[in-house]
Amino acid sequence: MKTPIEIIDNKTGQPVEAELFDEVTVEHFIETQQEWRPMVLKAARQLAARGSHELIPQHFHWDWTVKAPELNVLANTFYGIRYENKLQGLMKIQIVGEFCRCRLPEQADRSLVYVDYVEVAPWNLKVLMVALGEKPLYSPIGSRLIEAAVLKSKEEDCKGRIGLHSLPITEQFYRHACRMTAVGRDSAKQNLLWLEYTPEQAENFLTGVSP
Amino acid sequence: MADKRTMTLNLTDQEMRLLDDLSARKDVSKTALLRQALRLYQMVETRLSRGEKLFFEDEEKKKAELMVV
Numbered sequence: 001m002k003t004p005i006e007i008i009d010n011k012t013g014q015p016v017e018a019e020l021f022d023e024v025t026v027e028h029f030i031e032t033q034q035e036w037r038p039m040v041l042k043a044a045r046q047l048a049a050r051g052s053h054e055l056i057p058q059h060f061h062w063d064w065t066v067k068a069p070e071l072n073v074l075a076n077t078f079y080g081i082r083y084e085n086k087l088q089g090l091m092k093i094q095i096v097g098e099f100c101r102c103r104l105p106e107q108a109d110r111s112l113v114y115v116d117y118v119e120v121a122p123w124n125l126k127v128l129m130v131a132l133g134e135k136p137l138y139s140p141i142g143s144r145l146i147e148a149a150v151l152k153s154k155e156e157d158c159k160g161r162i163g164l165h166s167l168p169i170t171e172q173f174y175r176h177a178c179r180m181t182a183v184g185r186d187s188a189k190q191n192l193l194w195l196e197y198t199p200e201q202a203e204n205f206l207t208g209v210s211p
Numbered sequence: 212m213a214d215k216r217t218m219t220l221n222l223t224d225q226e227m228r229l230l231d232d233l234s235a236r237k238d239v240s241k242t243a244l245l246r247q248a249l250r251l252y253q254m255v256e257t258r259l260s261r262g263e264k265l266f267f268e269d270e271e272k273k274k275a276e277l278m279v280v
Binding site for chain 2: 001074096111158
């Protein structure tokens with residue numbers, strides 16, 4: 001699947017056409033290691049030297065290449081966003097698995113699509129770029145990936161229900177930009193905050209999402 | 212969306228009741244539920260073939276290994 005999507009080039013403020021795709025390969029994982037990781041580590045060092053430890057991305061150690069064996073498992077779907085021949089964001093979702101159950105009381109135990117990993121290229125990561133005194137290059141990459149997860153949830157008859165564990169640094173994004181419901185901390189998953197969409201919230205997000 | 216193929220599935224009354232019950236509980240169609248089951252089966256098989264084990268853990272953190280045939 002390859003779908004044209006609109007993102008904003010923040011240098012010009014103009015929309016540009018990027019590509020959302022689900023034919024993710026190990027080459028894309030290697031690209032994140034080669035293109036993203038050095039920049040994330042460099043920024044993390046700069047922020048640490050400055051004493052801004054709370055702004056250091058908590059995913060700076062992620063290594064997508066270890067997920068290569070999961071590429072051919074149908075329980076998972078991977079999505080990428082490409083623009084100007086560069087990977088701008090990457091996401092892994094699960095259609096089935098231990099976290100694919102709703103926790104919100106009004107939809108408890110129903111099936112949902114679990115957003116396992118989301119990462120945007122460091123040059124698009126607002127908290128990181130702002131901390132470094134710059135603007136993210138393209139936006140809203142994270143929202144576009146969440147939009148893809150909601151659409152996949154609808155395709156799988158989960159009616160837009162998605163759930164995820166958020167790192168502390170992205171809690172504000174999921175709470176306020178995506179307007180997901182924060183259900184509570186999960187002691188089984190490093191005490192990360194669990195957030196969830198009902199079908200109605202998912203529909204509102206799809207209606208409201210704009211570049 | 213990937214192309215899909217159609218097949219006929221013969222189930223016993225008991226199996227059909229289970230499918231009805233689970234699809235209602237999960238709030239997905241019977242087709243979606245069976246597709247989930249197939250994916251789950253593949254995931255379990257893939258991990259077991261790598262030498263991993265499948266456990267259920269109760270509230271007291273007691274683990275029970277699930278044997279899959």
